[in-house]
Amino acid sequence: MSTFLTSSIGKKLIMSISGLFLIAFLCVHLTLNLLLFAGADIYNAAAGFMGSNIIMKIIEPVLGAGFIIHIIYSIILWFQNQKARPVKYKMVDQSESSTWSSRNMIVLGILIVAFLAIHLVNFFYKIKFTDIKVTEYQLVTGMFTQEYWYIVVIYVVGAIFLGLHLYHAFQSAFQTLGLNNSIWRKRWDVIGLIYSLIIGLGFAIIPLYFLVKELI
């Protein structure tokens, strides 16, 4: 077991499991966000439940650890992989052999972390550590207005990056776990595409909806 987690496959396993945990978290997150469409009362009740629930209080640090582990291992693996090719090619053409997102997971990951920082300051920090005078619903809808158009742009672009990251991440996680073969590959690919489209479009549509609603 000692060499397990330090081996290349072991490190990939950690990436895969932490990634799948984050994938599951995103489902919960999006479901809650979509309640914004159900009106202020329902959303505030749901947000209040998530904030005070004992289970959520336990899961919160686990979620934070999930993010940190996923980020740290991606950086470790990226540096190790760079070392495996000290002299780079003059010309590389992988446009026909792999997808753009699969080759740029680290770039997409860094952009998502940057977005995450903005996102945490916007909502998590404000709700947890400051005395907001408004309800959660007002905080969210107040952010996605014409006045703060750039926040809407950041959230939509962030959601697109997340969708691209997830499209490769989903199938990659199952491949790393070994839960794959020539039949399931096509299935994971389709399920991953549907999942990443739902998450990407789902998160993108919320700020756009409130912006358009204000304009009309």
Add this chain to the structure above:
Amino acid sequence: MDLTLKIWRQKDSKSKGKFETYQVTGISPDCSFLEMLDQLNEKLISEQKDPVAFARGDCGVSFDHDCREGICGMCGMFINGRAHGADTGITTCQLHMRRFKDKDTIVVEPWRAKPFPIIKDLVVDRSAFDQIIQAGGYVNVNTGGVPDANCIPIPKPNADEAMDAAACIGCGACVATCKNASAMLFVAAKVSQLALLPQGKVEAKERVQKMVAKMDELGFGSCTNTGACEVECPKSVSISHIARMNREYLCAKLSS
């Protein structure tokens, strides 16, 4: 066809290499890429630009080649950014000049990976692959009477899949094309081939651990599942074998 070639020239493993530009003219679209390089070398030798190099037999471009019928895997080179050039399912000897256009500029580089040091020009040392095989890519055969042929029943799908994995010719295109210089497809092909057969199952757990440990030790990168390797593999070995290796490795580690 008239072509401009930008070829990586490097005297030996310790020297610093650089790209040299050569012009070749009158190349037939029907000849293979290696035959085109042969014509370039004949031209370079007949020009005898550098008498000292000529005396050493050193003025032509060095490149690996052997069978020239697509089965030995020697002729590894990175052509216009792709392992074995733009066609899929082939080695360089099966790449024909009709794939290029007249007046094209072609960039030719050796495989680039830390465990594949350059010996000279386009020739790299792929013995790292041999070391991985030596670490466990075999089946021990005990002494005794010769067993009857076909006395061990093997399900047809398993035999087929093992055969597909065994098609690997160890050319190194997977490592060369992988953005992480990972050898996972090569190692997975051997692990998968032997794990699928009853004869190989006996040592399967030990084998996968030893081969992966050797792969890591030699400095190959890790797999990020881009799938580029299976596209560039001249034998189209599937990355499903990598999934099987991951499975074998995780099960072996968890049960040991």
